Amino acid sequence: MNEVSIYVPCFNAEKTISLCLDGILRQTRPFKEILVIDDNSTDKTAEIASRYPAKLIRHANNLGLSSARNTAILNTDTEFIASVDSDCLPEQDWLERIMKRFDSANIAGVGGRLSEINQATACDSWRSVHMKQCWESERSMPPFLFGSNTVFRRSPLIRVGLYNANLKNNYEDVDICERLSAAGYSLAYEPEAIVQHLRKDNLFSLLNNFWNWHFIFYRRKGFYDNQENLTLKLKDNFGLANRFLEEDISLHRHKLLYLDFLLAFHHSFKDLEYFMYSDNQKQTDDLILTSWLSVIDLTFSYHFYAPKNKPNSFLPDSCGFIQNLFALNLILGKLLRERFERGEFKKKFYKDLVYSIYKIDDEHLYGLLQNMVELHYDWSDLLEKKHPQLNLLFLKGVYLNFTHWINRLGATIKMIELAAENICT
Numbered sequence: 001m002n003e004v005s006i007y008v009p010c011f012n013a014e015k016t017i018s019l020c021l022d023g024i025l026r027q028t029r030p031f032k033e034i035l036v037i038d039d040n041s042t043d044k045t046a047e048i049a050s051r052y053p054a055k056l057i058r059h060a061n062n063l064g065l066s067s068a069r070n071t072a073i074l075n076t077d078t079e080f081i082a083s084v085d086s087d088c089l090p091e092q093d094w095l096e097r098i099m100k101r102f103d104s105a106n107i108a109g110v111g112g113r114l115s116e117i118n119q120a121t122a123c124d125s126w127r128s129v130h131m132k133q134c135w136e137s138e139r140s141m142p143p144f145l146f147g148s149n150t151v152f153r154r155s156p157l158i159r160v161g162l163y164n165a166n167l168k169n170n171y172e173d174v175d176i177c178e179r180l181s182a183a184g185y186s187l188a189y190e191p192e193a194i195v196q197h198l199r200k201d202n203l204f205s206l207l208n209n210f211w212n213w214h215f216i217f218y219r220r221k222g223f224y225d226n227q228e229n230l231t232l233k234l235k236d237n238f239g240l241a242n243r244f245l246e247e248d249i250s251l252h253r254h255k256l257l258y259l260d261f262l263l264a265f266h267h268s269f270k271d272l273e274y275f276m277y278s279d280n281q282k283q284t285d286d287l288i289l290t291s292w293l294s295v296i297d298l299t300f301s302y303h304f305y306a307p308k309n310k311p312n313s314f315l316p317d318s319c320g321f322i323q324n325l326f327a328l329n330l331i332l333g334k335l336l337r338e339r340f341e342r343g344e345f346k347k348k349f350y351k352d353l354v355y356s357i358y359k360i361d362d363e364h365l366y367g368l369l370q371n372m373v374e375l376h377y378d379w380s381d382l383l384e385k386k387h388p389q390l391n392l393l394f395l396k397g398v399y400l401n402f403t404h405w406i407n408r409l410g411a412t413i414k415m416i417e418l419a420a421e422n423i424c425t
Contacts, residue, residue, distance in 0.1 A: 107153075
């Protein structure tokens, strides 16, 4: 029987690591060893894992999922190496079913099916339908294998150069499969090899994880290379959100509609954040203080500078992204007020958009934004103020995309309002 090593890459997984390891130990198919690769967790992950019959390897620094996978590969010598994510619980016959698919020496890897066990909240339900980590049916040659649960032959992984450590935590599964396929190897998918996904999401974790999933693809396509390409990405964001809206309405998944709606704005701002700062630049540390100062700065600019004059700003460049975030909230206020009847919806939108990006939970701040829109009504002149911190092409792009989109939503607007009541941060 061919020997298999199983590894679990993990970071701050204290809530699920025990269930994961218990599931691995119950496998019906024998294996040689378990490796737990702890990527410098700051919780009790390593302490819990050390209680199990597993080889614990700890990174001195947080290096990312790709590096954790490479560490496992380099610390095994078996012909096959299996991987189960730390928030997954494999069924007892998971490994047995996967290994039966290695019926050809050319098959480099086989992936199993991930099933979402948590779907009670709107965020978890949204993940279960829009972030599936499985193929719909058995595929002898899938485009790639989802990294949550796989078995690979070790030698092909070595031959293609292991996982790309620069990819950190996302897209590493797609990338390694693309390189294996380019080297002439085959992949297979076994839908009856099942792991239960133990993950629970909130607004922040859900939308950021979804954006991260696709970020590398868009970066490689050049969408962050210049302002023109960034504008094209905005159209793609609103197009994707609209497609999700149509799908969820047609399948009566009405509680997901607000998340579909919010996605267009969240992704647009995550795109701007990367466009402005890239991977190596740091924004301001005190987010709450900067948020309040940004609102004051924008208000001063709006009321005391004519459109033909270029306003000054008392905030540094590191605050520019937050300035754009709050500027758009003000600019969209008129459209939100005209199209959405429920008064609390606007305040919730302001809160959820900022929370989904920065996890700022300040009811007074969002109440202030709502009051500013109610009192002044139309802040669209901010688009003409030439404020030094504002990316006017970006703001106009989002505004125009939203205007075009909302004019076609019709009765869906009321459904989005109702769905928003079920979303908690």
